Amino acid sequence: DQQVKQNSPSLSVQEGRISILNCDYTNSMFDYFLWYKKYPAEGPTFLISISSIKDKNEDGRFTVFLNKSAKHLSLHIVPSQPGDSAVYFCAASAKSQGAQKLVFGQGTRLTINP
Amino acid sequence: GAGVSQSPSNKVTEKGKDVELRCDPISGHTALYWYRQSLGQGLEFLIYFQGNSAPDKSGLPSDRFSAERTGESVSTLTIQRTQQEDSAVYLCASSFPLGGANIQYFGAGTRLSVL
Numbered sequence: 001d002q003q004v005k006q007n008s009p010s011l012s013v014q015e016g017r018i019s020i021l022n023c024d025y026t027n028s029m030f031d032y033f034l035w036y037k038k039y040p041a042e043g044p045t046f047l048i049s050i051s052s053i054k055d056k057n058e059d060g061r062f063t064v065f066l067n068k069s070a071k072h073l074s075l076h077i078v079p080s081q082p083g084d085s086a087v088y089f090c091a092a093s094a095k096s097q098g099a100q101k102l103v104f105g106q107g108t109r110l111t112i113n114p
Numbered sequence: 115g116a117g118v119s120q121s122p123s124n125k126v127t128e129k130g131k132d133v134e135l136r137c138d139p140i141s142g143h144t145a146l147y148w149y150r151q152s153l154g155q156g157l158e159f160l161i162y163f164q165g166n167s168a169p170d171k172s173g174l175p176s177d178r179f180s181a182e183r184t185g186e187s188v189s190t191l192t193i194q195r196t197q198q199e200d201s202a203v204y205l206c207a208s209s210f211p212l213g214g215a216n217i218q219y220f221g222a223g224t225r226l227s228v229l
Contacts, residue, residue: 034215041222100209101147102157102159104158
């Protein structure tokens with residue numbers, strides 16, 4: 001039962017253009033959504049989050065959009081830079097047994113071409 | 115150090131042997147999580163600690179897997195009688211739950227290879 005899905009395993013974008021990474025979820029009880037970025041041989045690093053009561057959150061070049069009716073969120077990176085090349089994980093958070101446990105998607109490998 | 119530290123970074127073992135993986139969380143973080151990432155997959159939740167107790171062990175795949183945490187700090191994940199399907203990257207994360215998004219901070223992981 002895959003509660004969080006990233007249907008695109010990879011994405012290639014030209015430097016300077018917009019990168020759009022997508023994520024779908026099934027559990028309407030999720031209260032926060034987070035995006036993490038992962039470089040090879042490193043742990044995931046937190047990028048940006050959004051509460052389920054919001055529809056947009058922006059931080060510099062990164063914006064996350066949430067469409068609750070469609071159970072869909074997306075991460076926009078603009079302009080894309082070579083250093084953005086990494087695997088991006090979408091994660092959803094729900095309180096369970098006292099923990100805000102994260103449920104992760106499978107990840108999307110973003111490649112920014114010069 | 116300031117971040118989550120995991121050791122060893124790489125572990126190669128023979129099928130049937132026991133392995134122990136260690137996690138040093140960020141100082142002061144009360145919550146500690148173990149995840150596993152198999153090849154081509156997302157991160158799979160294994161177990162959560164709040165302080166030294168583990169209220170959620172629901173992700174542990176079998177009774178060969180166990181974990182403990184002492185002193186509200188270091189945690190060890192033990193896999194007994196390892197199998198080839200245990201090969202994965204094991205990631206530890208910590209957080210200080212204040213409400214909100216509960217951002218978890220991850221270590222670099224231990225890459226376990228079972229031959």
